[in-house]
Amino acid sequence: MTEPLWTLDTAAAAMGGRAVADAAASRDLSGISIDTRTLKVGDLFFAIRGEARDGHDFVRDALARGAGAAVVAEERAADLAEAGPVIAVPARDEDGVLAAMRGLAAAARARTGARVLAVTGSVGKTGTKEALRHVLAAQGVTHASVASYNNHWGVPLTLSRMPAASEFGVFEVGMNHAGEIAPLTRLVRPEIAIVTTVEPVHIEHFRSLSGIADAKGEIFYGLEPGGVAIVNRDNPNFERLEAHALASRAGRIVSFGEHREADVRAERIVMRPDLSIVDVRAMGQAVTYQLGTPGRHTALNSLAVIAAVQALGADLALAALSLAQLRPPVGRGARTMLRIGDGEALLVDESYxxxxxSIRAALSTLAGAETAGRRIAILGDMMELGADAPALHRELAGAVEEHGIDLVLTAGPLMQELFEALPASRRAAARPTSADLVDPVLDLVRPGDAVMVKGSNSTRMGRIVEALKARYGAQDQDLAVGRSG
Incomplete structure (x- = not known):
């Protein structure tokens, strides 16, 4: 018989709350939910207050759908208890229900004997987290963040979902502002913490790249005593990140990259259209492996995975074998063949x-795609770049030229800057939104083309991916193009 994730009484105790329906105190809870659309029977539903909606408005629906119980604010408990079992939690200056979920997350961390890892970085953190999930799952029961659940609610949600029997836990930790990672990493308490890289992402909230490096370096604040800090040796901010690690409770710092002083160093990376081959010197040990996703950026991030596996004392040879079967997360490089007439076109979904x-990395990967036709980049605005946003978009013209991209279509006023910076021979279409770009894309694609779609999540470039699949049919490929951020 499968052990429950929680029982109602143990969950209530962990959160400092009280089970209003005493008769249900021993009720088994099989999962955690904050969204009735994805809720499963037996889930513990948290009525979190969001920017637009209050979860308390959905408690009755959650219980009617089979939730094992709902966590609600004390002042709402009497009104909602008639709908089913609820756990009332005390009010706080912030959302008391969210604070209660952090309490449950802390209890999950305290009870587990799992080896816990945390990953952050401007680019590549989700792909690296998924690669760690993949290789560690072959060596033990592994729990990891869903999608990019890496913020103030995503991290405690993931941690509270962690089964007690887990052998490995892999957590993605993100931020938009300074000070956001520190409380999350202290909750996760990793024994291994990774920073993939530092790039001008969310730069509008920082004065400089150094500020972003400092914010990413907060991940080391939560390291367990004697833990391992894994840092990108190739990044110009390596020394700044190293300083944060030295100021933490880390017992060891391990670097990765192509730098001659990297502890886990890529001696050779062979790029092929649908995979990479990597020769590594890991702490003096020679390792060669095939990576089931192409792209230099993916290959370099795989070095952090090798470093983590070695730091864990896990089976390095088995991890190297597992990397050959690695596939990218949804919206981060999935490869699909479109059936157009009597031929096919390759679609690379980087729309997340x-x-x-990450756009430069995606253009590089598109350049390496095997195709008899054109290489087409469909790009949406990059957000949170501050006052330099127009210039940063224009500067992508050099990468388009360098990688020989034949045609570019853009969505949004910022990508209009890139469009205008390109020579006329590479301009296909520019539109205000991704919705406006759907028809031009559908009319343009021909058999033999390789098409890559990418943009910030808020630009909804995924609608172009879905429109292409709907019009031309689709067959997801066993091989996939790697994530680029």
């Missing part, structure tokens, strides 16, 4: 997010 570094 974008910044200058």
């Amino acid at each position: 997010n974008a910044n200058p570094a």
